[in-house]
Structure formats: structure tokens, C-alpha cells
Amino acid sequence: MTTQTNEKMDLSAVDTARKVNIFSLFTSGSTLICCAIPATLVAIGSAATLASLVGSFPQLIWISEHKALVFGLAGAMLAIAGFFQWQARNAPCPADPALAKVCSKARKNALMIYLISVLIFAVGIFFAFIAPFFI
Numbered sequence: 001m002t003t004q005t006n007e008k009m010d011l012s013a014v015d016t017a018r019k020v021n022i023f024s025l026f027t028s029g030s031t032l033i034c035c036a037i038p039a040t041l042v043a044i045g046s047a048a049t050l051a052s053l054v055g056s057f058p059q060l061i062w063i064s065e066h067k068a069l070v071f072g073l074a075g076a077m078l079a080i081a082g083f084f085q086w087q088a089r090n091a092p093c094p095a096d097p098a099l100a101k102v103c104s105k106a107r108k109n110a111l112m113i114y115l116i117s118v119l120i121f122a123v124g125i126f127f128a129f130i131a132p133f134f135i
Helices: 002-043 047-056 059-065 067-088 097-133
Strands: none
Touching: 002 047, 002 059, 002 067, 002 097, 047 059, 059 067, 067 097
8 A cells, every 4th residue: 555655745846837837838828828929920011910910918018018027927837847857857757667668758758848948938038038129
């Protein structure tokens, strides 16, 4: 009974990291909505599309006006996800080969989701804070 309890506890660190990483993916995705997508639409000459998008979703203006808040929350969420990812990196996987394989795959998937989140965040930072200096 204690072996099964230990296996559940071992997998809980990986599961927590996975859940936090998925949430960080959504929060870093908001940085694209805020800044990268509008900048890209304007850059490729689709200002009418952007105007139509803003007409359909006027909340985009609020998000763009408060981009410091959006990026602050996304950055904080990425930092929290990075902490959980770091904590789960050495969490032992169960001894059962089938569960160990699932654990290893979940750990790799969680890391990939985290790295994608960081990449999306970096793209958003570029379009929100760096690209305006070059335009």
C-alpha cells in the first residue's frame, strides 16, 4: 500500500508541473493577442483586418493599453511554472516500467510546453517593447 502511495506522490510533482505549464502557455499566449498579432497585421498591410478584429473584440484595446500588466502576469506565471518545472526535474518515476514510461513522457511534455510558453512570451516582448523602437 505504501508503494502505491509513494508512486502517486512521485507523479504528483510531475503532474503539478504539467498543469502549471499549461496555464503558463495560455498566459503567455495573451501576450501574442496583445501585441504580436496586431503588429503583424499592420506590418503585412492588413490594417482593415485589424480594424475588423478590434470591432468584433473591443477588449483587445484594453489588453493593448494594459500590456505592462499582461506581460507582468504572464512573466510571473512563467516564473512560477519554471519553479515547478525545476522542482519536478529530479522527481523519481515509479519502478513499474509502464508507469515509468508514462512519467518520463509527462516530464518531457511538460518541459516542451514550458519552452513553447517561454518562446511565445519572448515573441510578445519583442513586438510589444523592442520592435516599436525600430519602426
